[in-house]
Amino acid sequence: MLLTTLQFGELTVEEQEIFTFHQGIPGFEDNLRYMFIQPDAESAFFFLQSVDDGDIALVVTNPFMFFPDYDFEIPEGVITEMEIESTDDVAVWSVVTVNKNIQDTSVNLLAPIIVNVNTRVGKQVILHNSSYHAKHKIAPSDTSEAK
Numbered sequence: 057m058l059l060t061t062l063q064f065g066e067l068t069v070e071e072q073e074i075f076t077f078h079q080g081i082p083g084f085e086d087n088l089r090y091m092f093i094q095p096d097a098e099s100a101f102f103f104l105q106s107v108d109d110g111d112i113a114l115v116v117t118n119p120f121m122f123f124p125d126y127d128f129e130i131p132e133g134v135i136t137e138m139e140i141e142s143t144d145d146v147a148v149w150s151v152v153t154v155n156k157n158i159q160d161t162s163v164n165l166l167a168p169i170i171v172n173v174n175t176r177v178g179k180q181v182i183l184h185n186s187s188y189h190a191k192h193k194i195a196p197s198d199t200s201e202a203k
Contacts, residue, residue, distance in 0.1 A: 061110040063103060064093065074107055075171055075178045082167070082180060087112055090178065092149075101152060104169070119150040119163055122194045126165060128183050138172045138179060147171045151180075153191065162191040 059067045073091045080087050081104075089107040100121050106112035119126050130140065140146055149169040153162045165188035171178040 057107075059105075059107055059110050061105060061113065063105070063113050064095075067093075067105075069107055072176075075176050077178045077180070079179065081114070081169070082182075084109075084112055092116075102149075104149070104151075115152040115154055116149040116169065117152050117163060117194075119148060119165060119168065122163060123165065123192065126188075128168065128186065128188070130170060130181065134170065134179060134181055138170065138177050139175050140172055145172050145174050147173050152194075159195045160193065161195060162193050164190045165192050166190045 057069050057071075059069050061067055069091060074089050075091065077088055077090060079085065081090075084106065087106040087108040090104050091107055093103040093105050093113075095101075095103065101115055101117050103113040104116045130146070134140075147170075149171070150163045150165060151167070151169065153164070155161045166186060167180050167182045167190065169178060169180045
């Protein structure tokens with residue numbers, strides 16, 4: 057299938073590249089099908105490109121690359137809903153808020169995107185009773201700078 061995107065122009069999308077988000081992603085509930093695009097093989101950042109609307113693409117990353125101690129439990133209901141059988145089934149992504157000033161670029165650790173790589177189903181999960189928040193800066197801040 058051909059998809060015209062804002063970021064990448066025209067793309068050929070194969071069915072096996074598509075992940076289904078049955079409830080969509082908060083803010084994009086009408087977009088149920090997405091694919092991951094890595095614009096550069098060396099990049100830690102990917103685009104989660106909507107297949108339903110070529111204008112929608114979220115920047116995402118593997119949060120463990122920037123926050124190796126990131127730890128949370130996937131709720132039992134989500135495990136059942138997504139048919140997760142083992143940790144090998146799971147990939148975790150976080151939405152990145154890109155800022156002109158790289159020091160202000162942040163990752164949302166409060167609401168990870170969980171995908172089952174076998175069933176190709178995804179879901180953004182909001183962590184309750186968590187110390188994480190939606191804007192964890194990925195670049196170390198300069199502590200000598202006055203706030």
